[in-house]
Amino acid sequence: MSAIITNKLRIFNAQQFIESVNEQTALWATGVAYSEGQVVLHASNLYVAVSDGTSGATAPTHVTGVTSDGGVDWAFYNKSIFNNIYMGIGKHTSWSDDTNPPTPVDSTKEHNEAKNALTALKKVGADTITLAVPRINWTLNTRYSMYTNELGEEVIPNSYVLTEASNQYNVYKVINCKKFVDASQGVQPVPSTVKPTGTSNEILETADGYAWKFMYSIQLEQALKFLTKDYFPVKYITSEPSDNTSAEYGQWTVQQSALSTPNSIDWVDIIDDNQNSGHSGGSGYNASINESSVTPGEGSTTVTLTITGAAQIANATNNDYTNYALVYTKDGAATANQRKITGWSFNAGTNVATITIDSAFAAGEGDGTGSIIIAPNVVLTAGDGTGFAAYALLQGDQVSKVVITDGGNGYTHATGEVQGNVAADAVTAAKVTPIISPTNGHGFNPVEELNGYYAMVSLKLEYDEQETRNSVLKSVFPVTGATSTFRQVVILTDPIDATTNNIAGQSKYRGPANADFGDGATDFNIVGGTGKVLYIENRHPISRAIDQIEDIKVVFEF
DSSP: OOOOOOHHHHHHHHHHHHHHHHTOOEEOOTTOEEOTTOEEEETTEEEEESSOEEOOSSOOOOSSSEEEOSSSEEEEEEEOOSOSEEEEEEOOSOOSSTTSOOOOOOSHHHHHHHHHTEEEEEEOOGGGEEEEEEOOBOOTTBOOOOOOSSSOGGGOTTSEEEEEETTEEEEEEEEEOEEEEETTTEEEEOOBOSOOOOOOSSOEEOTTSOEEEEEEEEEHHHHHHHOOSSEEEEOOOOSOOSOTTSHHHHHHHHHHHHHTSTTOEEEEEEEBSSTTOSOBSOBOOOOOEEEEEEOOOSSOSEEEEEOOSHHHHHHHHHOOOTTEEEEEEETTOSSOEEEEEEEEEEETTTTEEEEEESSOOOTTTSOSSEEEEEEEEEEEEEESOEEEEEEEEEETTEEEEEEEEEEEEOOSOEEEEEEOOOOGGGOBOOEEEEEEOOTTOTTSOHHHHTTOOEEEEEEEEETTOEEEETTEEEEOSOOSSGGGEEEEEEEEEOOBBTTTSSBOOSSEEEOTTSTTTTSSOGGGBBOTTOSEEEEEEEEEEEEOOTTOEEEEEEEEEO
């Protein structure tokens, strides 16, 4: 039986990993006020408070039922697994060749060696971990890949870009990468020559033919923490941010805007006329007719339109525009109203076209002064949603672009065609593919839309990281001597605190290879060889000093 591991599953696994960090449980402690429902960790077990109170002196150790610590009643909840995650540095001794560190081996032997070589560890918190995606900078004259709902997600890796803006970075998704090139090729993919800008909720179109969807911004503070030359952070906003000037609030408005048109058709792709023809956009379509300062009227399926200009009069005289689209846009209006032409008659003496449309303009749709475009009609030949309407722009007699007047909603499948009442031997029909947006619209969930199945841990080692415990001040991260050099970064969970002999919960610890390990201040130490190794990275030697900070970023791909 064949099967696939979907990107959605990989994203789910990455999110679960980050949630395990965000939900790290606090250690049980004596003399602390707890409320019913709070969860604590002690002796590798999780306990939930079943009463309010201040904890006593007897830590819970039971594995069934309910027991009091002298002040709070605790119910055993579960064994702790991967509860507290730490980043560690170690391996102060040389590799056989320090210029070429060996590739780690996922073996029990190597895990044990890495744990025993640790010099110091720092806890990974919710503010030091994020989902991430590979960084793709917008670059002049680069050809990007456009979103479609047909291609497997793994074959469109070049479908978004990161741009620099004022004190922030903007992320855009590629909705279209095609443009009319010339009469011999028609519509083809082209390089991007205009950098996308702006943060509108609408699809942004640039002069090079590209269409972009603004997804979100990364403000400077987040960029300094999580932006690297290879990756940048991505997240889904779950609730409305309180600060309406923040980048998160901007992303929230994009998400909410996307929800207004779920499963809509936001772009129509113009594809090869025939398999391997080398041309897209067809040919032989009647030239479009454009008239301004007109009012089509309401309540009637008959529209009278005076045609102006010698070329347009000739087209109206010589061509039948039945099955074309009549599109009316009121002056100053942001949206257009579209109808299908079901009958066409032109009086060459008065230059007036009498046009029958499939349904009358309703109240408020066809009043006032505006403009009318008569152009090839783009319709769906199959589909399960409602509301879609579009027409085709022409370059000569070829389709150069499809303009959507209503993307509709509720589509899970759709096929389309370009209509025009032209003789069969005079036209090569343009072939089009309606592209259905993600379920909740473009921009609703950047994590899923950009394939955020990477998790990034970002921690800084600042100087010697001194801490005070039990009135004792100690340095944790070595900055002098042989152990101040490290060659290995390790991510591990649930090491054992040498003082409590329970799962570690302090922010920093010394490892067994630390020069000060075993100096009597056990509060700062882990038990050598404990913890579960999740990740090992071997590096060239890095020498620390009292006046420097190491910024370490580790990226996991799920």
